[in-house]
Amino acid sequence: METDEVGQLLEARLGRCTVGWVKLEQTKASSLGSGTLIKYRSVLGVITCGHVVEVLKELDEFGLCFFPVRPSEYQRLKFKRNVVEFFQIGEDYKSHPYHGPDLGFVKIPLEYEEDIKLHSVVLNMDIQSDEYQRVGYQTPSTSVLCGVVDERTTPGPQKSNYGVTTFNGLINIGNITDRYSIYDYDYLKFQPLPGPDGKLPSSFAGTSGGGFWNICFTQAGDGIKFSKRLFSGVAFAEMKDSESVTILTHGPISIYEKLLPMIRERWL
Template sequence: MGEEYLLLGDIPLDFQKVLMRAFVPYSVGLARVSQDDPKLFTALGSGTLVRKGTHIGVLSAQHCLTACSPRIRVGPSGKDSLLLILRDARGVQLPPEDLIEHKLVSPLSVEYGPDLVFVEIAPSERLAGILAVASVWSLDRDPNEILKQFGGVGSMIASLGIPEELCRTRLNGNAFHRSSFHLTVSHVIEDESITVRDGWDYIDNKCVYPKSSALPQSFAGFSGGGIWSVQVQRSKNTGKLSTGKAALVGASFYETPIENNIRYVRGHFIRSIYDLAWRNFERSQR
């Protein structure tokens, strides 16, 4: 086909925009809008639109819903609407009755969680509106096949999220204006990137901070965002770069401090997001 696959070091920085366009249709920002005070806006984090069986919703980090005070309450007795920030600065506000929070895990620590949540979106005109402009990734896939094809050492990784440091919220009378930025950060899976603790698998993505780094000093707001493994190829005829096959391989939830100009953004990896996290969910559906 006249194509060659590239390593991370061979990819120009401006190709980040191409990666962002490839995965931002699946990416969402999460924010709370209180029904008691519509002007009360709280940024929560990031997430990925996913499908599990017949259920469609947002896969995110559980602490995105529980770390704020008071914690997020959705469902028939809830008082919080969720604002989903989609591609191209689109926003869809979902009332609490349109949402079901599925507690997938019971976190044991901040550093390792496990820290995942699935917020299901009930069928409605609002969901139809979301599906008209966004994409949904199916989690009904064999994690062994995903691991074999996309989880090996040397695989290129693109992490997406909406760090609050790069966003702005401005009140305008009884409404607010939100400027959000979907950040894409590239990594590569190294020998020490993948670890397993108590059956849960994790990926630590390295972020290097040179003097001219455009990386945010804080990844707050990035939590819950998707981690994608992607093949990048270059045409031998034209030299043009393009994305090849790709798969969702994780969800970010924790950042380490910066030490010696390096920090790591930790996420749950393939077996956790495709299998382990859903065992409680599947039992609850029986």
């Protein structure tokens, strides 16, 4: 399986529904976290983590950044706070940041759907939920984390009344090193593997709220294709030591048996 071929598949199937939250200032922008664009029945929005939602709720306005995007393409999609609706699960992370629950959802009005689809792909959570109900969570052949990495954000030219900032998304393959539960929520420990350049970011700050995926590939003639793609969790914390980085994520039970039922109860 060629690395380039895998990367292109992951970018097309996962990267396109990954978003970055952006703080907007007069001549610059900065990352606030990550998320995954979804539509569940008639509800459009972004699944993210709770501490990202808490930050967004304090802003009058914020933006969304989509991936992948052509280098020459500028993005300007932004939302006023009173246009969207926020939903947050858990506050224990304030005193126990590695425990959770730390989940969130930002509901976006359906009138924005066409504009969003010009830049991105909206994940159909009805199909994802059916897949989860059919087969449950299985050990994946490939585990993948998607999100924004702050240290790879690069400011561009600054003018008197505007600026350009480039946000870089990361699609990181890695290994699940542990799976556990605290009360009714499940958690995964994900250890990212270095890319082709042999390097990892020094910090995954900005990836909070990013999607964790369970991926399986099959051979298709001389190439490969997806045989399974299950949205399986949300990143919310990072643990580092001198030798490795571990990303803590919510798992599929937290998504399909906790978050989605709460979305149904609130909006459907």
